[in-house]
Amino acid sequence: xxxxxxxxxxxxxxxxxxxxxxLLDARLPAYPKRIFILAGIYxxxxxxxxxxxxxxxxxxxxxxxxxxxxxYTCALLTMSPELKExxxxxxxxxxxxxxxxxxxxxALIIAGIVAGIIGFLIAAPVLRLRDDYLAIATLxxxxxxxxxxxxxxxxxxxxxxxxxxxRYTNVWWSxxxxxxxxxxxxxxxxxxxxxxxxxxxxxxVAAEAMGISLFRHKVISFTIGSVIAGIGGAMMGHLLGAIDxxxxxxxxxxxxxxxxxxxxxxxxxxxxxxxxxxxxxxEALRVLDGNIDLGFMVIQGKPGMRMVIFSALLMAxxxxxxxxxxxxxxxxxxxxFGLAKKAARALKTRGxxxxxxxxxxxxxx
Amino acid sequence: MTMQLFFQHLANGLSLGSLYALIAIGYTMVYGxxxxxxxxxxxxxxxxxxxxxxxxSLFFLPWFAAFVVALGITCLLGVGVExxxxxxxxxxxRISVMISAIGAxxxxxxxxxxxxxxxxxxMSVPPVFGRVMTIxxxxxxxxxxxxxxxxxxxxxxxxxxxxxxxxxMAMRAVSTDHETARxxxxxxxKIISITFAIGSTLAAIxxxxxxxxYPQLLPVMGLVPGLKCFxxxxxxxxxNIKGAVLGGFxxxxxxxxxxxxxxALSGYRDAFAFILxxxxxxxxPSGLLGTAKGEKV
Numbered sequence: 030x031x032x033x034x035x036x037x038x039x040x041x042x043x044x045x046x047x048x049x050x051x052l053l054d055a056r057l058p059a060y061p062k063r064i065f066i067l068a069g070i071y072x073x074x075x076x077x078x079x080x081x082x083x084x085x086x087x088x089x090x091x092x093x094x095x096x097x098x099x100x101y102t103c104a105l106l107t108m109s110p111e112l113k114e115x116x117x118x119x120x121x122x123x124x125x126x127x128x129x130x131x132x133x134x135x136a137l138i139i140a141g142i143v144a145g146i147i148g149f150l151i152a153a154p155v156l157r158l159r160d161d162y163l164a165i166a167t168l169x170x171x172x173x174x175x176x177x178x179x180x181x182x183x184x185x186x187x188x189x190x191x192x193x194x195x196r197y198t199n200v201w202w203s204x205x206x207x208x209x210x211x212x213x214x215x216x217x218x219x220x221x222x223x224x225x226x227x228x229x230x231x232x233x234v235a236a237e238a239m240g241i242s243l244f245r246h247k248v249i250s251f252t253i254g255s256v257i258a259g260i261g262g263a264m265m266g267h268l269l270g271a272i273d274x275x276x277x278x279x280x281x282x283x284x285x286x287x288x289x290x291x292x293x294x295x296x297x298x299x300x301x302x303x304x305x306x307x308x309x310x311x312e313a314l315r316v317l318d319g320n321i322d323l324g325f326m327v328i329q330g331k332p333g334m335r336m337v338i339f340s341a342l343l344m345a346x347x348x349x350x351x352x353x354x355x356x357x358x359x360x361x362x363x364x365x366f367g368l369a370k371k372a373a374r375a376l377k378t379r380g381x382x383x384x385x386x387x388x389x390x391x392x393x394x
Numbered sequence: 395m396t397m398q399l400f401f402q403h404l405a406n407g408l409s410l411g412s413l414y415a416l417i418a419i420g421y422t423m424v425y426g427x428x429x430x431x432x433x434x435x436x437x438x439x440x441x442x443x444x445x446x447x448x449x450x451s452l453f454f455l456p457w458f459a460a461f462v463v464a465l466g467i468t469c470l471l472g473v474g475v476e477x478x479x480x481x482x483x484x485x486x487x488r489i490s491v492m493i494s495a496i497g498a499x500x501x502x503x504x505x506x507x508x509x510x511x512x513x514x515x516x517m518s519v520p521p522v523f524g525r526v527m528t529i530x531x532x533x534x535x536x537x538x539x540x541x542x543x544x545x546x547x548x549x550x551x552x553x554x555x556x557x558x559x560x561x562x563m564a565m566r567a568v569s570t571d572h573e574t575a576r577x578x579x580x581x582x583x584k585i586i587s588i589t590f591a592i593g594s595t596l597a598a599i600x601x602x603x604x605x606x607x608y609p610q611l612l613p614v615m616g617l618v619p620g621l622k623c624f625x626x627x628x629x630x631x632x633x634n635i636k637g638a639v640l641g642g643f644x645x646x647x648x649x650x651x652x653x654x655x656x657x658a659l660s661g662y663r664d665a666f667a668f669i670l671x672x673x674x675x676x677x678x679p680s681g682l683l684g685t686a687k688g689e690k691v
Contacts, residue, residue, distance in 0.1 A: 088489050154676055160488055161431050165624060166675055169668030172621075180661040279617075283500060290493055336504040344497035347490050348482045 035362045046208070054200040062200065063268070064312050069203030070264045071304035073210045075288040076297065077257035082286075083295035084218060085250040086230030087156070088164045090282050091171030092258050095144045097178060097277035099259025100266035103140035104191045106131045107267070116191055120182045133197040137263050144259020145252050147174070152251040156244060171282065179274045190273025191266075198268040206264060207301075210257060214297050217253070226250055230295070284311075287343050292353050299355030314338060401532050403654040404647075409538045409607065411646025412545035416600035417623035418630070418638035419552065420593030426569040426633035427589050429488065433495040434475050435597055436620015437502035440613065442468040442598030443605035444510055447517050457520040465598045472594025473587050475502075481583070499620075506613035517609040524606075537606045548599055549639060552592065556635065565589060569633065618664055625671040631684025640682060645670065 053065060074096070081087050108116070110128050121127075131139070155166045178185045185191075217223050225246045228236040237243050266272040284307070292303025317334040346353060358364070417439055424432040445464035449455045455463065479498040483491045523537040556562040567575040568585045576582050604619070605611055626645045630637025645667055653660045674681065 082489075086489075088492065154672065158675055158679070161425075161429075161492065162628070162675060162679070164492060165431065165621075165628070166672055168621070169625075169671055173665045173668050176662055176665040280500075283496065286493065286496070294489075334504075334508050337501060337508055340497045340500035340504060344479055344494050344501065347494045347497065348479070351486065351490055 038362050050200055050204055064308060066198060066200055066203045066268055067265075068305050068308040069200070069207045070198070070261055070268065071285070071288060071308050072207040072301050073203075073257060073264070074261040074285050075292065075300040075304045076207075076210050076214050077254045077261060078282075078285045079289045079292075079295065079297070079300045080214065080217075080226075080257070081250055081254040083289060083293075083300075084223065084230060085226040085247060087247060087251065088160065089167040089251070089254075090164050090279070090286075091151070091167035091169075091174075092254075092285055093277040093279065093281040094171030094174035095148055095255040095258040096262025096265070096281065097174055097272075097274065098147050099140040099144040099262035100272050100277070101178065101185055101191070102143045102259070103133075103136045103263030104194050104266050104272055105129075105185075106136035106139060107133060107195055107197070108191065108193075112193055116189075116193070117183070117186055119187070119189070122186075123183050126184075133195075133202075133267070137260055140263040141256040141260040144262070145256035148255025148259075149248065149252045152248045152255075156247045156251060168279065168282075171277075171279070175274050175277050178277075185274070188274060190271060190276075192271045194267055194270050194272070196267060196270050198264050203264055203268070206260065211297060211301065218297070222246065222249065227295075287339065290343060290353055291346055293355035293357065294353060295357045296353070296355035296359060298358070298360040299353055302354055311335065311339070398531050399654075401530075402534065403650055405532065405534050405538050407647035407650035408643070409541040409646075410650055411643035412542045413600050413604055413607075413642075414619070414623050414626050414646045415639040415642025416545055416548065416596050416603075417619060418626040418642045419549075419635055420597045421624045422627040422630070422632055422635060422638040423565075423589050423593045425627065427565065427586055428480065428491075430480065430491050431495060431624060432475075432480075432590075432593070433492070433499040433620070434479070434502055435593065436616035436618075436623070437499050437506070438468055438472050438475070438594050438616070439597040439601040439604070439620060440506060440611075440616030441471055441502065442594075442601030443517070443611050443615070444506065444515070444613075445598075446602045446605060447515055447611055450518060457522075461602055464602060465595050468598035468601070469591045469595045471502075472590045472597070476587060476590040481586075503613055503617070510611075510613055512613065515611040517605040517611055519606050519609055535607075537603065541603050541607065544599065544603065548596060552596070552635065555592070561585070561588060622664075622667040625667045628671060628681055629674045631681025634681070634683050637681055637683035 053062070057065060074092070078089075078092050081089050105113075105126050106129055109130050113122050113127060116122075151167070151170050155163060155170065158166055179188050181187065218226070225236070225241045228239065228241055229243060229246055233243060262277075269276075288303040288307045289300055290303075291307060292299030292301070314335045317338065417435065420435050420438075421432060424430060424435070442464055445467050446460050449460035449463055450457060453460075475498050479494045480491060483494055519537070523535075523540060525536045526533055527536055527539065529539075554562075556565060564575070564580045564585050565588070567578060567580055568582055568589075572582055575585075601616075604615075622645060623642065626641035627638045628641070629644060630639070630641030632638075648670065649663060649666055652666060653663060
């Protein structure tokens with residue numbers, strides 16, 4: 030059970046968070062605000078990938094596919110009939126979608142459900158595989174989804190994509206979803222299901238011997254991850270205002286993977302911090318994509334420099350700092366106070382090194 | 395469909411299959427030794443093609459010299475990738491190595507975008523490879539005919555190295571068991587480097603011939619063929635060189651033939667390989683020529 034002190038602290042932090050969001054929403058200029066919203070969406074997406082990759086130990090690379098499913102479902106449900114007619118000028122849209130228009134929330138939920146169904150259908154055959162084979166097969170499914178979307182002209186408008194999506198996503202939607210996802214994940218990970226996921230990650234054979242149904246838990250984890258990815262993808266579509274199949278290439282999965290690895294594979298706190306760092310740095314590094322004058326030559330705007338730095342960063346993290354920022358650790362109030370006490374003690378007895386905090390794995394909130 | 399058209403497609407399928415086979419061999423060799431999907435292999439293939447292009451157009455080397463130098467550079471790159479991205483992680487969980495491999499792949503690809511530019515480059519095809527020949531009423535460009543020939547020569551050399559030389563014996567030993575191989579006084583790191591060198595050279599040969607057949611070079615050109623060739627290696631039975639060749643030909647022929655007979659499906663071209671992969675993994679996970687291994691506890 031949560032201690033009384035922790036409960037108050039958590040409530041206080043929540044209140045503070047809401048106030049901070051309100052402040053940022055009111056004061057931030059349009060461009061930084063957009064990036065802040067994007068960071069919230071990446072928190073959600075990173076958590077969904079972390080659930081499958083980090084907590085259950087299933088190395089999947091098909092995340093962009095589920096995001097695409099969610100984004101397209103939500104977009105087709107929220108666009109007005111006139112807008113759809115304007116978008117689908119090559120081939121008319123299939124009749125059953127032509128006149129549907131739903132508010133954002135039900136559309137989001139349906140997007141999550143559809144992505145979850147697709148995830149469930151894919152999970153059944155694919156989760157019989159392991160390690161590298163699983164990775165390459167999920168990558169394959171992600172690509173197949175994208176290729177299908179490129180070719181189904183009357184359903185998804187093919188390579189042209191959908192434009193003029195209503196821009197529903199704001200600070201509250203994106204960070205509200207992120208907060209709900211964090212809350213859900215913390216409870217899931219501390220439940221018997223979460224413990225089973227971790228057991229599967231650590232040792233499948235031992236987990237099975239303990240009576241954990243491997244296949245069932247893997248499917249559950251994969252499906253939940255797909256649902257959240259679908260909702261995240263839908264959110265992203267309604268932030269950017271336009272979606273097309275090229276958006277959901279392997280690169281998208283790579284970005285999310287980078288966040289998860291940087292934050293720590295198997296840490297909720299890590300994913301949140303990682304999402305903020307990666308999203309903001311990615312934007313800050315846009316400078317590199319512009320013209321850089323080296324004196325003897327001018328490097329033209331190269332839209333790859335940013336990614337060069339980022340892929341080098343990913344490799345450096347994996348090679349030199351394998352655990353990421355957080356490892357398997359989580360933020361807890363106990364850890365925070367422990368850290369503060371240690372820091373105080375270190376200040377008192379100057380000269381002695383302050384030991385690193387060895388916090389317990391996945392404690393209460 | 396007339397007979398001539400069929401043979402035309404057959405020739406194209408065989409030549410695409412040969413290219414896939416050459417690249418798939420690199421995947422299968424590396425996987426056999428390190429149990430690692432070398433995601434950067436597709437990028438090495440791309441660099442091979444670009445090096446040949448630049449050596450011919452910037453340094454005005456005659457084509458054979460350009461090709462040899464390009465093979466050398468690409469081979470060094472492959473060995474370098476292993477040194478930097480894989481060797482420090484030798485004893486780490488496989489998931490870390492795989493992430494590092496993906497990182498290496500994106501690094502090379504984006505570096506190529508920065509260095510070579512994102513716009514397509516057109517490879518100048520030397521006349522020997524660009525001649526149009528007429529054999530029994532079928533018109534084919536000579537490169538289409540030369541690709542399978544070169545592939546078979548390369549394959550023969552490779553099989554000789556693996557099966558008849560001492561290095562090849564060491565490679566087979568390392569792929570069976572690192573520790574035991576080390577006890578037999580085999581320098582495991584050196585053998586792994588040699589494996590990467592051979593795999594990368596074959597990928598470079600594939601890349602150059604790809605450039606001669608489809609003369610548009612793009613920094614992202616390695617991504618899709620790379621994935622497909624890994625699939626070819628899995629289909630044939632990963633770790634098995636002959637399997638990789640079989641898988642490559644199967645995939646190449648399948649792709650060309652399906653589009654030839656069912657043009658409506660041409661938009662789904664890149665999906666065929668993945669569908670084949672999933673079917674194979676579900677029906678025969680060890681691949682066509684692979685041997686099933688029990689799980690060790």
